[in-house]
Amino acid sequence: MVVSTAFPDVPRSKPAPSAAHVPTASAPRMSDVAAAAGVSLVTVSRCINHPGQVAPETLALVRAAVERLGYVPNLTAGSLASNRSRIVAAIVPTIANSVFSEMVEALTSTLSAGGYQLLLGQSFYRAEDEERLVDAFLGRRVDGLVLTGTPRSEHLTARLRRNGLPVVQTWELPPRPIDMAVGFSNYDTGVAAGRYLAAKGRRRVGFLGSSEDRAAQRLAGLRAALEQAGLPPPEVETLPPPVLVDKAGPSFAAMWERAAGLDAIFCNNDLLAAGVLFECRRRGIRVPDDLAVVGFGDLPIGIAAYPALSTIRIGLRGMGEMAGKLLLARFAGKDTLPALTDIGFELVARDSA
Incomplete structure (x- = not known):
């Protein structure tokens, strides 16, 4: 310590203790x-x-x-000793759409009951974001990974297969899963919607949805069902994801004005379908007399809507719970687990169709 000699008779105050010497309560x-x-x-x-x-x-x-x-x-010390982090990572496109948040909530509860915590990432439907999230999660030595569908990058799919990390893909049933998959046939949901509307006597059907892969599969199923029924192909309006209720009105209006005789519409999610119902009210379009509306997801907004929304119901909570149970079983050392778990779906008929 340097002491000033300019004023030798002035008493020096006691120096304050450095941060290293300040007493602190030990954890x-x-x-x-x-x-x-x-x-x-x-x-x-x-x-x-x-x-x-x-x-x-x-x-x-x-x-x-x-x-x-x-x-x-000290979870870090425990993970070093056991080679387990007791953390699972999940990647969803967005939590703005409640169909994903409901599944994540069930997944979190199931893992928590088994002593595991969940890290969540949003890919925003972008392949590069999905790959960066996987890199970040692998770098943190997560014990398992839950994906929404199949990675958009084939390179990432190959990496995960080589890595050997327990992986559960959700929301679809890929022909060759990375490890395990819990979901349903998106194509078949479109077929079911098309057959239902055809059986109700609808002759000009539209599809309102996003440009992502699972929506494309639903559209393909709808197109096949209409062709089988001898009906013209669907009128299509697609938007970049995520597609929420506020985007439905302008997109439906554009379809309604250009597609003469449109009498039914299948929407990629219930939020879009609710937006269509709002737009119909504004325009004086009678539902279901003038237009039948079918949604997807069976969200609470569909039940609260007027008229109540016909929809495709999938087990959102069941999908999250099953994904968690499969991972917990794998962590417990069980190797003979199903590669594909089909949770199915149900067409719920309500007043809108």
């Missing part, structure tokens, strides 16, 4: 929890990592001590 350790609960370190570790293996009374004592002391387990 509670596992040994503190063990002492507070009156159990061994091994028991505390087991309560944190394998609570199902501990007597309820002991677990309650340890949890009370953890709460009282504010102890936070």
Whole structure:
């Protein structure tokens, strides 16, 4: 320390302690929890990592001590010892569309019950964002990965196959999954919508949806069903994803004005279908007398809409739960798991069609 000699008679004040010398309260350790609960370190570790293996009374004592002391387990140390991070990553196109958020909520609950936490990323339907997210998650040594559909990059698909990480693809049933898949046939949902509308006597059908792959499969199924029924191909209006309720009105208006005789429309999701219903009210188009409307997803907005929305129901929560259960089973060492799990779908007929 340099001391000034300009004023030798002025008493010098005591220097303030450096940051390194400022006393701080030490974070509670596992040994503190063990002492507070009156159990061994091994028991505390087991309560944190394998609570199902501990007597309820002991677990309650340890949890009370953890709460009282504010102890936070060192998950990094545990993952280094066990080669497990106890983290699963999921990638969805967007959480702006509630069909994805409902599935993620069920996935999170299922994994949490098994002692795993979820990291979530949004790809915004872009292949490069999806690949960057996978790189980031692999770099953090996640134990498993949940994808929405098939990666848009074949290079990424090949990488994940070589990596050997447990992977569950959702929202579709690819002919050759990376590891496991939980979903349904998007093509068949389009077929079901087309057959239903044809059976209701509709003769000029439109499709309103996005330009992404799963929407294209639904459109292909709709087109096949209409052709089989001897009807003209669907009038199509596509938008860049994500497609939400605010985009439906202008797109439907453009289709309505150019497609003479349009009497039915199949929408790629219930949000779009609700937007079509709003636009019909504005224009005085009677639903279902003038136009039958079918949505996709069976979201709450469809039930609340007027008239209530006919839709394709898929098990959103069931899909998330099954994806989580398959990963937990794989983590538990089970190798004989189904490559494809078809959750099916149901056409729900309501007042709009």
